[in-house]
Amino acid sequence: MDKLDRIVVGHIEERLLDPERIEEILASLLDRRQESVQRRSQHIAELNQRAAEADMRLKRLYDAIEAGSLDPAESALGERIAGLTALRDQARADAERTEAMLKGPAHQGITGAAVRELASEARTRLRLGKGGYRREHVRAFAQRVVVADDAIYIKGNKNVLLKTLMATKGGKSAGIGVPGFIPKWRRGWD
Incomplete structure (x- = not known):
């Protein structure tokens, strides 16, 4: 086990965590994250626009009521005001x-x-002696x-890799907790 541990840690340190290679591996993930941030920012602008439009409509209704153009006792008017208020509040x-x-x-800007x-x-922290911190990072x-x-296959996930790197920056544990989205991770135990 010690020999296998050294081989796996050495491969992770020299091959996976090579600065140029890690940037290449995570480039598509970083691009998708940036696109997601842009889409969400655009969605926020659309929501703010929707709230502003509902607010403007409410203002026009109130102005019409004050000017005497609309009867405040009209039942449809109350429903319309309630609907616009709900639309505005929900958008906000x-x-x-x-x-x-x-x-x-989770949405901090991460560059190459x-x-x-x-x-x-992360490479520096993997060089630490045996211990929980190193073991958790290797597992992550x-x-x-x-x-x-004839070979040893090391498999991982880009999202988990990025989370582990982020945990390394903060000096936090890289433990990924209970794997909630890995099918059959405890097959037969439940």
């Missing part, structure tokens, strides 16, 4: 929720240079190690 709430999500740590820096830091980088007669 959705925009605020989406903005808060974009400000969260930052990924290279994170990979260098290599979710699956298959030993065949």
Whole structure:
């Protein structure tokens, strides 16, 4: 096991966490994350526009009531005001929720240079002696190690790799917790 551990850690450190290679591996993931941020920003602008339009309509209704053009006792008017108010409030709430999500740590802007820096830091931490921190990072980088007669296959996930690199930056544990989306991870135990 010690020999296998050294081989796996050495491969992760020298091959996977090579700064140029890690940027190449994560380039498509980083591009998709950036596109997602742009789409969500555009959605926020659309929600704010929808709220502003509903607010403008409400203002026109109130102006018409004040000018005496509309009868405030009319039943359809109350329903219309309630509908526009609900539309405005929902659009504002959705925009605020989406903005808060974009400000969260999962949507921080990560550049190729930052990924290279994170990979260098992760390599340093993998060089630490035995211990929980190193073991958790190895498990996070290599979710699956298959030993065949003529080769060792190390498999992982790009999203988990990025999360592990981010955890390395903050000095946090790289433990990924209970794997909730891995099919059959506890097959036969439940």
